[in-house]
Amino acid sequence: MATPHALRLTDFESYRPTILVIDDAQINLTLLAKGLESDYRVVTAESGLQGLELAESEHPEVILLDVMMPGMDGYAVAKQLSLTPELAQIPIFFLTALTDQESQLRGLELGAVDFLTKPFSLKILKKRIANVIERDQLRINAMQYQTVLNDLLLEQTGAKNILESVFNASSDALIVTDRAFQISRVNSNAEKLLQSTATELIDTPFLRFCFQHPDGSSLAVEAISANTSWIEGKLCTPDGQSLWVAILCRSFETAQEETGYLFSLQDISVRVALEEKRLQAELQRNDALLELGIQKAAMDEHALVSIADVQGNIIYVNDKFCATSGFRPDELLGHTHRMIKSDVHSPDFYHDLWTTVSAGKTWHGEITNRAKDGSLYTVASTIVPWLDEHGVPYQYVSIHTDITARKKAEEELALARQRELSVGSSIQQSLLFGKPPTDLEGVSVACFTEASSGVDGDFYTFTEINPLCFEVLTGDVMGKGVTAALIAAGIKNTYYKTVTTLMSQRQGKAVPTPAEIINAVHAIITPELIRVESFVTLSLVRVNRLEKTMTWVNAGHTPTLLVRNDGGEVLELLGDNLPVGVLKTEVFVEHVTPIEVGDALLLYSDGISEAMAPDQDEYGLNRIKTILRLGQATQTHPSVTLNSLRSDLSNHTRHLGPADDSTAIFIRINPLRNGARGxxxxxxxxxxxxxxxxxxxxxxxxxxxxxxxxxxxxxxxxxxxxxxxxxxxxxxxxxxxxxxxxxxxxxxxxxxxxxxxxxxxxxxxxxxxxxxxxxxxxxxxxxxxxxxxxxxxxxxxxxxxxxxxxxxxxxxxxxxxxxx
The missing domain is CATH 3.30.565.10 (Histidine kinase-like ATPase, C-terminal domain)
Incomplete structure (x- = not known):
């Protein structure tokens, strides 16, 4: 932060830290602001540039940063913050739908303190924010206390005389004691060696440090002082640490004619450690020679081993190789590995393999070979070239592990998984996606949905009120997979029950309005959604051909796009309501928009508009509108317009498949038939x-x-x-x-x-x-x-x-x- 300020721990009860939330999605900004405002002062930014401006002006304690944003994405914002000294220390939380390890590593390398994958628990997020703010405040306090301490030490430092300079300039650790071995002076090297300050050492007995011979026997300080040569041993400190030293003692007479001792100590830990490593290496070499024979026997039991000369001719095979391939050693020796070559791999595969090992590099991969009886087997292979003194290969050692059974099991598992996804998708199509009524007068409809993980939380259903009036409910549950699909099925079932109940209460005399339906559904499911920490965006659109109107309620869903027949104008019908499951007190409001013959509607999920190209370019509403205008100009069937949109979206994402669930419904209002005309x-x-x-x-x-x-x-x-x-x-x-x-x-x-x-x-x-x-x-x-x-x-x-x-x-x- 720009100006660190120390707070006492008791101040946190009255202090409200500032949190900056940067996200291009308004719904995310609203949800996070409402969830955090009770404990923090929250400021929001809808783009990376606006976020940088607010970071400079607000100096927040924490930044919550979305990764995928148009223009400047989250990674670019984090990098720019790290280049600004007064902003570089602000803790950053990345909030994103990305789940791959590479994206998380990239965020952490840019200095982020955490990387949370959507959906996430608001309770956990608040706890992590509190922990980071508290740790950061403790760090600031420690920095200020260290500065004060350094200033005090500098004030107490005075000039030193020549004798002290020489004393401190010695490369040895020097310790001066009186005749009772009470420490009276030490130099800086002694402080480092004993890991204590001069203040801690002076006026303390040197006898509290224990010395041992290399064999572990005790070495008394009195014996050291009586010796005139260097003695090597182990120094043990009172706190239990030890190190190898060489020690020499010299006696002297003080000005008061008292005897004193000067102890010189040298740290020989590195030399002793190297000697121990040398001895250990000798032991390991001997053990390795003993183990080599055992390892070869074990490898022959487990691995297929072959050695080839520089021309690729086999000069050695082990028994396991022969048992797996079905060839005898005499049938293999002198020949190349083409004897077991299968037709599974392309010529380029073998060319790349040979190019790699010929260049002196190790090759790793899987190879499918053909045994003598014609059967195929797959091995995980490592081919290592042996190099001469010039770095040129002269032999190739191949070590293979038979993975045929594993590959077969993986294939069966993949097939089982595919069958599971297929069944799940089939069930989802029947439970979550209602078929458009076929007898709607003067209406053409096309739909498609594609899950990002086999099953998803998108859903839609059609309800025919009468031959000239129908409504469409679309929704998108937070999250992906089976959990989201189950919640979606429950919401759809609640919608059906709600409509039935409201119609029954009116005894069929009046049809409930879209707002009445959504508010009734909201009253039932919002408490449950809050309990499981989920929410759903909904859109209910009712089309009345007789009244030439569409009545709609949007609960945090993507805007319905209305394409006018006269000129191709595309209107965005959005509304101001939050998703269902966010606030129990939310009241959902309906809107009425006139429609004419030839107009068209597109209802879609954010998996389409927010789809990303590999370069993080968002597909966006403008591309969707362009396709809709073309379809309106040519009056193509809704299925043609919808599949053109899908094709353009697939080209934009380079055919990588959806990262989020994608659903779209396209409806065109056609002229009503006149039976009298024939x-x-x-x-x-x-x-x-x-x-x-x-x-x-x-x-x-x-x-x-x-x-x-x-x-x-x-x-x-x-x-x-x-x-x-x-x-x-x-x-x-x-x-x-x-x-x-x-x-x-x-x-x-x-x-x-x-x-x-x-x-x-x-x-x-x-x-x-x-x-x-x-x-x-x-x-x-x-x-x-x-x-x-x-x-x-x-x-x-x-x-x-x-x-x-x-x-x-x-x-x-x-x-x-x-x-x-």
Whole structure:
């Protein structure tokens, strides 16, 4: 801190330390401020630069610092603080969702006192802050007391005469005693050797220091004083410490004609220790020679050992090597390890191995070999080159451990884990994610969710109030994994029970408002969430087609994005409420926003907007809005817009997968059908299908084409179905599927002149180089499939309707105009 100030321990009861919280998420700032303000003065900053300014002006006792922030991240803030002398000593707590060891080490290397992973307990955080502040205050007090002590010592230091200078300049430890061996003077080396000050030593008996012969027998001070040569032995201090010294005593006469003694001591601990190490090394060498034979026998029992010459020819194998490979020694000696080479590894693998050992470096890795009977076995290998005096390899020693059984167990464990995650994900899809109603009039809906750890705490559900009114509940529970998923399931169940109870109380005469529902849910679950130290962000959106309104409540969730049809304006509908589970006294307020035909809504979790690129660039709202505007401009189906968003997000994160749970729901308000206008006119509005990219689901495309072309000839319908089926088959078989569970979207539209079938999928568009010629080989790859497509319809277009999306558009002209 800039100006350390000492406090008595009793002052802490009235003193309120300052804590600076730096985080770009307003909800985190609010939660931490409310949780800490009872004990501390809390100041907050929404960015790294603002945090540095407040640190200079406020001089806080502790800084709570988020790692992942746009612009200047937490690491950069910590580094800048360390470069400013008056701020370098402020204790820093890193608060982050990062859990990897590398991120934690980086934070601690920058001087952080702690690295807490979200979610964390507020009680534990407060206790750690209190401990750090108390330790820091004690350190400041100690520094000031040391300064006072040094000043006192300097004041008491006077000039020394020449004799004292010579006395203190000696390289030996010098001790002067009277004839009764009472210490009267010592030099600085004696103070260091005896680890006591002159004040502590003078006027004390030298006899309190015990001396021993090297054999451990006692050596009296009187005997030392009577000897005229150096004596080596062990000096034992009163506190039980000992060290090896050489000691010499000289007697002298004082001015008062009294006998005195001058003892010279030399510390020989290093020399004695080196001698002991030399003797110990001799013993260890002898023991090593004895153990070498035992170790070789043990290695032969456990490890596969082989030695090859510089050309790679085997010159030695042990019995374990032969037993595992199935070859006899005479079959292996003189040959290279190619005899046991399998086809599992690429040529580059063996090239890198040989390049490493040829350069004189040790190679570590796993190798799968083929035994004599053709079976495969895997070994963990260490290949060590033996080098000559010029550092050039002349032999290679290979030590292998058979890990075949372990690898098989790991594979089975991985499969079991994958099955567990698959089952968990399947259960989650059925419990936490409600399917959109299929009979909603004039509404198109697309959804997706992707957990960061197999199962997560995101959830959503649709409730149809009547054919022209529905609502969507979305939520995100703090944390990840099974615990978050269980809490989410409980909240969703509470929502269902709450709606049922409120409807029952009104006897079906009135529908409860979104605010009434959320406040009722809040009253039930908030006490339980506080008890388990968790919370949930919620968003409840009700769309009423008849009243042309959307009524919504936002409880700390990400803003709902409303995309206007007239100009593509994107509105952020956020609100001011905290998440459910934070404060029991929170009252949730609803808002009403008008909607029109053509408008669209996006409800999403922060796993999308806060996704980070490898360079810590946040995806952000602006990128989401750009995708939404493009989708609105082209009036693409919600599934196409949503998958374009997923593709752009995946490219931004370099396909690393989500670091947080990601969920999104996209809803478009379409015109209501007018039954009086006739079925054929109704067909002029495109009809959409979302099907999995699986061959066994393509029959749905045939059915939809048959419905739209009901009045056309059987040949017309068959040709259009054939072209669509062949194009869809090519997409499923040949287009890379980078996004998990991304559907194939099929649009079937009829005009007075033609029927257009468009197959839209995630990926890059395919452009045939030229008009295909029939191969008649029976394989699509030979051009026959493309020939079928072009021959069955009047026009084929390959397009990219949205970023990251591709489509094949098939148009076939009607043979006759439909009846009006």
């Amino acid at each position: 079925t054929l006119l109704d067909r002029r509005a495109p009809e959409f299908l979302e099907i999995p990219r699986r061959l066994d689901k393509l029959g749905l495309i045939r059915q939809k084409i048959a419905q739209v072309a009901l009045d056309q000839s059987e040949t017309f319908v068959h040709m259009l179905q054939l072209a669509a089926f062949e194009a869809a088959t090519n997409i499923i078989r040949h287009a890379p599927e980078r996004l998990k569970n991304a559907p194939l979207t099929v649009s079937v539209a009829r005009t007075p002149l033609a029927i257009c079938v468009e197959l839209i999928y995630e990926g890059e568009p395919f452009f045939p180089p030229s008009a295909p010629s029939p191969d008649f080989s029976g394989h699509s790859e030979g051009g026959f499939g493309l020939y079928i497509i072009n021959s069955s319809v009047d026009q084929v277009d390959y397009c990219s309707p949205m970023p990251g999306m591709a489509s094949i558009r098939l148009l076939k002209k009607l043979k006759q105009l439909p009846d009006r």
